[in-house]
Amino acid sequence: MSRYDWLLFLHLIGAFAAMGSVVVFSVLMLGGDRIAGAQLTFLGRRLWDVGGLLTLVFGIWLALDDYSIVDGWILIALVLWAIAGATGVRIGMALDSGTATERLRPLYAVMTIAVVALLVVMIYKPGA
Amino acid sequence: MSIAAVRPDSWNLPLVLHVLGAMVLVALLATAAVVLSLALRSDDRSAALRLAFRTLLIGAIPAYLVMRVGAQWTLSKENLEDADFTWIDIGFMVSDVGLLVLIVMTVLTGMASRRVRRGDTPSGLVRWANALTLLLIVGYGVALWAMSTKPV
Numbered sequence: 001m002s003r004y005d006w007l008l009f010l011h012l013i014g015a016f017a018a019m020g021s022v023v024v025f026s027v028l029m030l031g032g033d034r035i036a037g038a039q040l041t042f043l044g045r046r047l048w049d050v051g052g053l054l055t056l057v058f059g060i061w062l063a064l065d066d067y068s069i070v071d072g073w074i075l076i077a078l079v080l081w082a083i084a085g086a087t088g089v090r091i092g093m094a095l096d097s098g099t100a101t102e103r104l105r106p107l108y109a110v111m112t113i114a115v116v117a118l119l120v121v122m123i124y125k126p127g128a
Numbered sequence: 129m130s131i132a133a134v135r136p137d138s139w140n141l142p143l144v145l146h147v148l149g150a151m152v153l154v155a156l157l158a159t160a161a162v163v164l165s166l167a168l169r170s171d172d173r174s175a176a177l178r179l180a181f182r183t184l185l186i187g188a189i190p191a192y193l194v195m196r197v198g199a200q201w202t203l204s205k206e207n208l209e210d211a212d213f214t215w216i217d218i219g220f221m222v223s224d225v226g227l228l229v230l231i232v233m234t235v236l237t238g239m240a241s242r243r244v245r246r247g248d249t250p251s252g253l254v255r256w257a258n259a260l261t262l263l264l265i266v267g268y269g270v271a272l273w274a275m276s277t278k279p280v
Contacts, residue, residue, distance in 0.1 A: 001277045001279070005276065005277040005278070006277070008276045008277070009272070009273055009276040009277055012272055012275075012276050013269075013272065015151070016150075016151050016154055016155075016272065019148075019151035019152070019155060020151065020154065020155035020158060021155075022155075023151075023152055023155030023156060023159065024155060024158070024159055027156075027159050027179075027183065027187075031179075032159075032163075032179055034175075035163070035166075035172070035175045035176055035179045036162065036163050036166050036176060036179065039162050039163070039165075039166055040159065040162060040163075043158065043159070043162050047155075047158075116148070119144065119147065119148060119151075120144060123140050123143050123144050123147065124137070124140050124144075
């Protein structure tokens with residue numbers, strides 16, 4: 001297996017974890033917070049920590065190795081990653097401090113859109 | 129710098145569905161695993177088991193279907209339906225056995241949820257369901273490795 005294969009695998013593990021964070025936050029928003037709030041918040045936060053780090057580190061490594069870091073679709077992805085990261089961290093901290101999930105819905109919507117858009121940009125690679 | 133391959137546009141939608149379905153499926157399995165673990169020691173086992181059951185029935189099974197339909201559609205677009213590649217075989221094996229395991233653990237969780245409402249303590253059922261959930265997550269990890277590194 002080539003280095004590209006391994007980098008892609010590690011990048012995808014990160015992508016699965018990042019999307020996993022959105023899904024866990026979705027379960028919390030849909031009422032899971034009343035039953036397993038602390039446990040699912042812990043899971044969602046750790047998934048974002050791992051997913052955010054792996055997607056960024058191995059994504060940039062892939063970009064430097066096999067694409068160009070200044071490609072439009074990579075720059076768009078970096079902006080989306082920053083939006084998802086900022087909202088994801090804020091949602092996790094707010095859930096930890098006991099903020100009602102109803103008040104977090106706008107942030108959650110932004111995070112969800114950003115992460116789904118990241119997936120779409122990664123697959124369609126507009127402009128590549 | 130080498131430029132990695134860019135696939136034809138017509139392959140992208142099926143691939144998005146396949147990957148999105150797989151991501152949601154694995155995340156819901158992780159959610160179910162956490163909630164099932166909680167059900168073993170929670171004061172309100174009934175609520176935890178109901179949440180785990182709904183997570184699997186309303187979330188994981190539809191996500192599986194999206195993943196599987198996306199996979200078949202992608203194979204069809206890439207003209208790989210009859211191809212004999214190890215990475216495709218691994219994908220089929222994990223997803224086909226995975227569906228069976230997913231159904232079994234959903235049934236186990238549903239049975240445990242019913243028994244708790246009748247006042248029983250179905251720890252064995254919950255432990256089995258939890259173990260199968262973790263096994264499935266490992267299986268999908270192997271599938272992810274095969275899909276991304278594509279061993280021939």
